[in-house]
Amino acid sequence: DTAVSQTPKYLVTQMGNDKSIKCEQNLGHDTMYWYKQDSKKFLKIMFSYNNKELIINETVPNRFSPKSPDKAHLNLHINSLELGDSAVYFCASSQRMNEQYFGPGTRLTVT
Amino acid sequence: DQQVKQNSPSLSVQEGRISILNCDYTNSMFDYFLWYKKYPAEGPTFLISISSIKDKNEDGRFTVFLNKSAKHLSLHIVPSQPGDSAVYFCAAIQGGSEKLVFGKGTKLTVNP
Numbered sequence A: 001d002t003a004v005s006q007t008p009k010y011l012v013t014q015m016g017n018d019k020s021i022k023c024e025q026n027l028g029h030d031t032m033y034w035y036k037q038d039s040k041k042f043l044k045i046m047f048s049y050n051n052k053e054l055i056i057n058e059t060v061p062n063r064f065s066p067k068s069p070d071k072a073h074l075n076l077h078i079n080s081l082e083l084g085d086s087a088v089y090f091c092a093s094s095q096r097m098n099e100q101y102f103g104p105g106t107r108l109t110v111t
Numbered sequence B: 001d002q003q004v005k006q007n008s009p010s011l012s013v014q015e016g017r018i019s020i021l022n023c024d025y026t027n028s029m030f031d032y033f034l035w036y037k038k039y040p041a042e043g044p045t046f047l048i049s050i051s052s053i054k055d056k057n058e059d060g061r062f063t064v065f066l067n068k069s070a071k072h073l074s075l076h077i078v079p080s081q082p083g084d085s086a087v088y089f090c091a092a093i094q095g096g097s098e099k100l101v102f103g104k105g106t107k108l109t110v111n112p
Helices: none
Strands: A004-007 A010-013 A019-025 A031-037 A043-050 A053-057 A064-070 A073-078 A087-094 A106-110 B010-014 B019-025 B030-038 B045-051 B056-059 B062-067 B072-077 B086-094 B100-102 B106-111
Touching: A004 A087, A010 A019, A019 A031, A019 A087, A019 A106, A031 A073, A043 A064, A043 A073, A043 B100, A073 A087, B010 B019, B019 B030, B019 B086, B019 B106, B030 B062, B030 B100, B045 B056, B045 B062, B045 B072, B072 B086
Parallel strands: A010 A106, B010 B106
Antiparallel strands: A004 A019, A019 A073, A031 A043, A031 A087, A043 A053, A064 A073, A087 A106, B019 B072, B030 B045, B030 B086, B056 B062, B062 B072, B086 B100, B086 B106
16 A cells, blocks of 8 residues: 555666656645656656646756646656666655655666 | 755764754745655655744654754754664755755664
8 A cells, every 4th residue: 555656666768768657646645746866866856746737847858748647646758768867756745735755766777 | 056955975873872964955935844764765755844933843763953044954863773774855845835955865874
């Protein structure tokens, strides 16, 4: 009964490919997020959705497109993968203004 | 532009002693602060938080102190246990925003 789950946990792919990462939360939270943790270990927010509506969209290349089919799911699709996209991607959820609960992360390696 | 800074990348303490992790911030609009703990290959887990209207919040072995004038907060763990060994992230949020801003983390090692 994992609260926030992500699939896959590891993803190795070649430059130029398109890939998706899925996220699901069973906490009944209204808000979901995608974070990127780069090689320097900084955790930076990429996107946030509240009840399927985009509310935060940081300066992220438009190759990254989040999709929220319902408020329990927030998927991340990445087109034309580049070497610099290699990172750990974390999904999170929260009720507004409360602490965020994170998934286990997806380690993406682009070769 | 790092708005949340954790200047110590690592900290090593003996079991039973106090661990003090520090965090500085630059944005005076931040009004809520959180500490997260992260084990390898897992996502960060929420530990403790503090509102800017308080200067201290305690939860068991964990206490967070906030000094608004110095734009500084600290996490005290006492007594430290080997299971506390992890990376600790400080994070801050501005009122009305959903955006958590994280520090770079401090790796705590508690030696038996």
